[in-house]
Amino acid sequence: MIFESLAQWVEPIDIDNEEYRFCDEKGQRYVGVMVRAVGRFGAGTFEFRAEGQPEVKNAADLVDQATGVAPNKWHKDLASLRRHLTSA
Numbered sequence: 001m002i003f004e005s006l007a008q009w010v011e012p013i014d015i016d017n018e019e020y021r022f023c024d025e026k027g028q029r030y031v032g033v034m035v036r037a038v039g040r041f042g043a044g045t046f047e048f049r050a051e052g053q054p055e056v057k058n059a060a061d062l063v064d065q066a067t068g069v070a071p072n073k074w075h076k077d078l079a080s081l082r083r084h085l086t087s088a
Contacts (some may be wrong), residue, residue: 002072002081012044023062025085028054060085 003009014020015032019049022030030048040042052058063082 001070002074010046012046015046016044019061022048024054026054027056027058027060028052029058038040043087050066055086 001009010032012034016034018032020032022032024030025045029051030045032049033049034044034046036045045083060065060082063078063085066078069075069081075084
C-alpha cells in the first residue's frame with residue numbers, strides 16, 4: 001500500500017502484530033514502536049522511528065516482494081512504482 005503519511009490507515013494492533021514494513025520513496029525504513037501496549041481496555045499508541053540509512057534499494061526491495069499495489073493517485077501498478085523508484 002502507498003500512504004500519504006505513515007500514520008494513515010495503520011492501527012496500534014497492526015504495529016503490535018508487526019504486520020507491515022514501512023519505507024518512504026527515498027528508501028528510509030521505519031519501524032512502528034509501541035509507546036503504550038494494546039490492552040484489554042485500550043487500543044495502545046505507537047510511533048514511527050527511522051531505522052538505518054535511506055537507500056532506494058530498500059524501497060525497491062519492498063516493491064519486488066509485492067504482488068500488487070492498492071489503487072492510489074500516484075501509481076497505477078507496480079511497474080509504474082518501480083520505474084519511479086529507479087529513475088531517481
